[in-house]
Every structure is written in structure tokens, then in C-alpha cells.
Amino acid sequence: xxxIVCVKQVPESNDLKIDPNANRVLKKGVSTIINFFDQFxxxxxxxxxxxxxxxxxxxxGDSETKSTLMRxxxxxxxxxxxxxxxxxxxxxxxxxSNILAAALKKIGDYDIIFCGNSSLDTGSGxxxxxxxxxxxxxxxxxxxxxxxxxxxxxxxxxxxxEGYSIIESELPLVIAGIPPSYYQPSIPxxxxxxxxxxxxxxxxxxxxxxxxKSKFGSAxxxxxxIKLYKPPKREQGIVITxxxxxxxxxxxxxLNKDKVI
Amino acid sequence: MxxxxxxxxxxxxxxxxxxxxxxxxxxxxxxxxxxxxxxxxVVLLGSNVSKFCEDFSYHGIDRIYxxxxxxxxxxxxxxxxxxxxxxxxxxxxxxxxxxxxxxxxDLAPRIAAALETGLTADCIELDIQDGNLVQTRTVxxxxxxADIICPKNRPQMATVRPNVMERSEALEKNQPEIINVxxxxxxxxxxxxxxxxxxxxxxxxxxxxxxxxxxxxxRGIGSKENFKIIDELAxxxxxxxxxxxxxxxxxxxxxxxxxxxxxxxxxPNIYIACGISGTTQHLVGMKSSKKIIAINKDPNxxxxxxxxxxxxxxxKVIVPLLTEAxxxxxxxx
Ligand SMILES: Cc1cc2nc3c(=O)[nH]c(=O)nc-3n(C[C@H](O)[C@H](O)[C@H](O)COP(=O)(O)OP(=O)(O)OC[C@H]3O[C@@H](n4cnc5c(N)ncnc54)[C@H](O)[C@@H]3O)c2cc1C
Numbered sequence: 265x266x267x268i269v270c271v272k273q274v275p276e277s278n279d280l281k282i283d284p285n286a287n288r289v290l291k292k293g294v295s296t297i298i299n300f301f302d303q304f305x306x307x308x309x310x311x312x313x314x315x316x317x318x319x320x321x322x323x324x325g326d327s328e329t330k331s332t333l334m335r336x337x338x339x340x341x342x343x344x345x346x347x348x349x350x351x352x353x354x355x356x357x358x359x360x361s362n363i364l365a366a367a368l369k370k371i372g373d374y375d376i377i378f379c380g381n382s383s384l385d386t387g388s389g390x391x392x393x394x395x396x397x398x399x400x401x402x403x404x405x406x407x408x409x410x411x412x413x414x415x416x417x418x419x420x421x422x423x424x425x426e427g428y429s430i431i432e433s434e435l436p437l438v439i440a441g442i443p444p445s446y447y448q449p450s451i452p453x454x455x456x457x458x459x460x461x462x463x464x465x466x467x468x469x470x471x472x473x474x475x476x477k478s479k480f481g482s483a484x485x486x487x488x489x490i491k492l493y494k495p496p497k498r499e500q501g502i503v504i505t506x507x508x509x510x511x512x513x514x515x516x517x518x519l520n521k522d523k524v525i
Numbered sequence: 526m527x528x529x530x531x532x533x534x535x536x537x538x539x540x541x542x543x544x545x546x547x548x549x550x551x552x553x554x555x556x557x558x559x560x561x562x563x564x565x566x567v568v569l570l571g572s573n574v575s576k577f578c579e580d581f582s583y584h585g586i587d588r589i590y591x592x593x594x595x596x597x598x599x600x601x602x603x604x605x606x607x608x609x610x611x612x613x614x615x616x617x618x619x620x621x622x623x624x625x626x627x628x629x630x631d632l633a634p635r636i637a638a639a640l641e642t643g644l645t646a647d648c649i650e651l652d653i654q655d656g657n658l659v660q661t662r663t664v665x666x667x668x669x670x671a672d673i674i675c676p677k678n679r680p681q682m683a684t685v686r687p688n689v690m691e692r693s694e695a696l697e698k699n700q701p702e703i704i705n706v707x708x709x710x711x712x713x714x715x716x717x718x719x720x721x722x723x724x725x726x727x728x729x730x731x732x733x734x735x736x737x738x739x740x741x742x743x744r745g746i747g748s749k750e751n752f753k754i755i756d757e758l759a760x761x762x763x764x765x766x767x768x769x770x771x772x773x774x775x776x777x778x779x780x781x782x783x784x785x786x787x788x789x790x791x792x793p794n795i796y797i798a799c800g801i802s803g804t805t806q807h808l809v810g811m812k813s814s815k816k817i818i819a820i821n822k823d824p825n826x827x828x829x830x831x832x833x834x835x836x837x838x839x840x841k842v843i844v845p846l847l848t849e850a851x852x853x854x855x856x857x858x
Contacts, residue, residue, distance in 0.1 A: 289669070385666075388645075396638075398638060403602055405630070425626070427722075431717055431719055437717075445770055486641075487645060487673050490673070492664075492672075495668075504834070504835065505837045508842045511838060516854065524795060
């Protein structure tokens with residue numbers, strides 16, 4: 265089977281500065297990591313792979329995104345593809361899902377397409393379902409684990425408001441994953457990092473993936489950020505350090521006065 | 526674009542009742558409709574939902590799109606999206622609002638992609654300016670807010686966070702027009718099905734993202750048994766119980782209670798954090814709560830930087846005292 269994992273490189277910290285001339289954050293020089301949710305689905309894919317299966321990691325991004333894809337190769341992907349072109353810049357989720365869907369069509373013959381349920385920076389959680397619609401595939405989001413997979417069929421455990429559900433789906437499909445609480449991202453050992461250097465790595469541009477270029481990048485973006493700004497600061501709170509009984513009395517007084525309760 | 530009119534609200538049901546967030550979105554939709562001189566319509570999909578039409582006739586709603594069929598008893602992306610996409614293409618609304626719940630966040634992007642229109646996730650404010658819906662959401666872990674528009678395409682779509690907008694007040698009864706939406710789904714053609722449901726949390730009251738009050742425990746609680754102390758305080762306040770990831774990891778409480786970046790984002794009126802240090806990943810999930818009360822034995826815990834009221838001390842002593850004090854106070858009122 266062929267598993268394709270869509271990964272995003274995100275800033276390591278969300279403490280970012282704003283570009284005062286444009287409604288975006290400054291990303292130059294900011295250290296980056298693989299989106300936590302994406303690493304989780306990559307590891308899920310590695311868990312269910314059997315002899316003869318293939319895992320391809322794919323990411324749209326600048327040339328520095330190569331480091332994230334190399335990490336994917338060290339974590340178990342067999343091949344990595346970087347989608348890199350000026351025409352891809354400033355894509356919103358509409359543009360991103362169009363670019364990824366075009367690349368996925370070019371790869372073809374996929375059984376499962378994995379996405380993270382969300383990303384740690386802008387976090388809209390839309391790319392997975394949008395890809396699924398463009399490729400006319402079923403989708404399962406909030407996936408916590410894959411229970412069973414066989415030819416043409418898969419059983420998935422998903423998080424719900426009340427707990428969990430088990431969903432059965434035909435293949436191929438798009439899965440968007442969110443880790444269970446006990447998940448710890450693996451750190452690839454050195455030999456795997458070295459072995460990753462020898463794995464196939466390709467760079468594709470807008471020509472390579474074909475598709476409708478008017479739907480890529482800033483030209484194809486449907487949403488526009490008209491203002492990016494700091495949220496209003498919370499007022500400095502009151503921290504009580506008195507003995508327990510006195511502290512509770514003080515707190516109750518404050519809650520009464522401020523009509524909290 | 527000129528043909529698009531009306532503001533639609535997708536209604537989510539939970540265990541045979543209407544999710545509270547639906548009325549919050551209706552409240553906002555009415556405000557927007559006044560500005561843009563449009564109608565507010567609701568969309569009801571489900572297996573036994575016509576009985577709820579009555580509930581919507583006290584909110585100034587002009588029209589109900591009703592699609593009732595036993596096949597819709599269980600939410601599936603493929604059934605709900607195919608019905609909605611056809612319906613939207615036929616009646617072309619200008620604005621389409623969904624709750625930012627697990628269901629809404631699964632369904633809305635699928636529809637946006639099919640209709641080739643923009644979508645903004647997790648909105649905390651909506652407004653109309655120059656004919657566009659201005660959608661405000663948090664980005665970069667809550668460090669920034671972004672105002673977003675979708676200038677060229679319609680409908681304008683957004684998912685809206687529970688607990689941030691004012692609920693629609695009931696008005697005098699009106700008679701919304703009901704449009705019965707035909708359904709044409711062959712169950713044998715479906716590609717997905719729900720085969721099992723496992724309930725680990727009892728949600729008699731409300732899911733955590735709709736609770737007015739949340740009492741949360743972290744690693745500092747120390748054990749599963751000790752969560753009883755948290756439960757008791759929650760009981761007095763009729764609150765939901767939340768947790769940090771550390772407490773979930775330790776197996777003391779169910780994952781569906783986790784607040785934060787990889788859990789649920791909540792915005793209750795009161796959030797009480799007990800034995801939670803306040804790491805950025807946790808703060809992202811609760812920072813916009815209206816009032817935050819923190820109890821922690823470490824005076825330098827970062828949770829004290831965001832709280833409105835804090836008590837430095839051992840929660841094992843503080844929380845039972847607080848429970849008692851609140852019990853007394855609430856019995857007087
Ligand atoms: C990608 C990623 C996603 C994450 N997502 C989430 C998320 O969604 N939600 C989340 O919560 N975390 C999340 N985390 C984990 C987060 O970084 C922290 O590990 C976690 O929030 C810590 O939980 P805590 O505050 O309960 O524990 P700690 O940080 O260990 O704090 C425990 C606190 O309890 C206090 N304490 C101890 N005993 C007592 C006592 N008797 N009385 C009073 N106070 C006491 C201590 O002073 C301390 O401040 C995520 C991490 C990563 C890397």
C-alpha cells in the first residue's frame with residue numbers, strides 16, 4: 265500500500281514579531297520544527313506499514329522545509345517530496361489544498377493520505393478535509409489510532425465529545441490525526457538520521473504538479489487578512505498569599521464585589 | 526455574488542437536544558442580519574429533528590431548512606456534506622456559520638472546498654464592514670488576533686467558537702417558513718460507517734467547551750483519587766471538570782476533558798485551575814476565559830500571570846475550603 269503524509273513546518277515558538285508593513289508575522293531567522301500533529305500521523309503510518317508498503321512525506325514550503333522532510337525520512341518515510349515554487353507563496357488553505365491535491369494526483373495510487381488534524385501556528389484544521397473533497401475521497405478527522413487496515417478497508421478510532429467512536433471506511437481515504445494523551449514524539453537515533461541522507465528526495469515546482477495555477481499561492485487565495493494585532497492584555501490579577509482560611513475569605517470577598525458569583 | 530443573500534446557521538444536535546452554541550451563533554447572526562438587512566435561516570439535519578422547529582420560532586428566524594431522515598441519525602461527513610452542498614447551491618446564502626466543534630470543524634472545510642469559497646476557523650467575533658463579513662480569530666497560539674475577510678467569493682463561511690457569543694434571547698413567537706429538503710442518498714453507496722461508540726465521560730450537563738464554569742486539575746492533583754476534591758468543587762458550581770495534559774497522561778481523567786493546544790479550547794465564564802502550572806500549551810486553551818482563578822503552591826507558577834484571582838497554597842487545603850465557602854454562599858442566594 266502507499267501512504268502519503270502531508271507535513272507542515274511550523275515555528276518552534278509562537279512568540280513571533282509582526283511585519284509592520286504587512287499583515288503577517290516575520291518568519292526570517294525563526295527556528296522551525298515539524299508540526300507535532302504531522303509527526304504523530306507519520307508515526308501512525310510507520311506503525312501500520314507492512315513489508316512492501318511505501319510511505320511518502322510531502323510538504324509545501326521554502327527551501328528550509330527540507331530539514332523537516334529529512335526528519336520525516338529519519339522517522340520512517342521512504343521518500344520525500346518538497347513542493348517549492350514562488351507561485352506557491354502566501355497560499356491560504358484553499359491554495360494549499362489545491363497545490364497538495366495536484367501533487368497527490370501526480371503521485372497517484374495512494375491508499376491513505378495522512379494529515380495532522382491541525383497545525384500549531386495558524387491551526388485552521390482545514391487542509392485535510394479540503395484535500396479529501398478535491399480528490400473525492402472519504403475523510404476521517406480527529407483520528408487517534410488506526411485499529412486495523414486491510415486491502416480496501418480500514419478501521420479507525422476517533423475522538424468524540426463523549427469519548428471515542430470506531431469508524432470503518434473504504435480505501436483510499438484522507439485521515440486527519442490528533443495524538444492520544446500518552447503519545448510521545450520519537451527522536452530518531454543517529455543511524456536513522458544518517459540513513460535518511462540516502463533516501464530519495466525530490467523537489468517539484470508548479471509546472472511539475474500541473475493543476476490550475478490560478479488556484480495556487482496569493483493569486484488563488486480566497487481569504488485576506490485585513491488586520492493582525494495583539495489581543496487586549498488581561499488586567500493584572502490579584503494573587504493572595506495569606507493563610508488558607510484568610511485567603512478564602514479574601515477570595516470570596518473579591519468574587520462577591522466583582523459579581524463573579 | 527449579488528444573488529447571494531441570507532445568513533444561515535447550521536444547527537448541531539447532541540443526544541436529542543440542541544447544542545447551546547447554536548443559539549449563540551443565532552444571536553450573532555441576528556445582529557449581522559440587522560446590519561446587512563438580510564434574513565436569518567437555520568439548517569436542521571438529523572433523524573428526528575422536526576420536533577425542534579418549535580424551538581426556533583422564538584428567535585426571529587425567517588426560515589428553517591429541514592432535512593429529516595433516519596440515515597442522518599449518525600453524523601457522517603459524506604451524508605451531511607452532500608445534502609448541504611446541494612442545498613447551498615440551490616438557495617445561495619451570503620453567509621454560512623457552523624459551530625467550531627468537532628463536527629463543525631470536520632464538515633465546514635469539506636463544504637468550503639466543494640463550493641470553492643473561503644472559510645475562517647474558530648472565530649471569536651464577527652462583524653459586517655463594507656458588505657464583507659469580518660471574521661476574527663486567534664492565531665499563533667493566541668499571541669495574535671487576525672481580522673479576515675473573503676472579498677471575492679460567496680458564501681462567506683466561518684466556524685464559531687462555543688461560549689464566546691451572547692445567546693439569542695427568546696422573542697415573541699413567529700412562524701418561520703419551513704422548507705423540506707429532499708434527501709437522495711443510497712445507504713449502499715456510503716463509504717464510511719460508525720460501528721461502535723465508547724463513552725468515557727458522562728456529559729449530562731454539557732460538553733466541556735460549552736460549560737459556563739470549569740474546574741480543572743493538573744499534575745499537582747497527584748492521583749486519580751484526589752480528583753474527587755476537584756469533582757466536589759465542580760459539583761457545587763454545577764461545573765464541568767477539566768484537566769491539563771499532564772493529568773490526562775497520568776490516566777487520572779479522560780482525554781475528552783483535556784484543555785489546551787492538543788485538547789479543547791474553552792472560554793467559560795469562570796475557569797478554576799488547580800495544580801496547573803500554566804504552560805503555553807495549556808494557556809492557549811483557556812486564556813480567553815472571562816474570569817480565571819488559580820490555585821497553586823508555587824508562587825512563581827506562570828498561571829498566576831494570567832489569572833484574575835490567585836491563591837498560593839496547597840490545593841488539598843484550599844479547594845475543600847473554597848467548596849465549603851461557595852456551598853454556603855450559593856445556599857444563601
Ligand atoms: C505539542 C504539545 C501539545 C501540548 N498540548 C497540551 C494541551 O493541550 N493541554 C495541556 O494542558 N498541556 C499540553 N501540553 C503539555 C504542556 O507542555 C505541559 O506539560 C502540561 O500542561 C503540564 O501540566 P500541569 O500544569 O498539570 O503540570 P506541571 O507543569 O507539572 O505543573 C504542576 C503544577 O502543580 C503545582 N502543584 C503541585 N502540587 C500542588 C499542590 N498540592 N497544591 C497546589 N499546587 C500544586 C506545581 O506547583 C505546578 O505548578 C502539550 C505539550 C506539547 C509539546
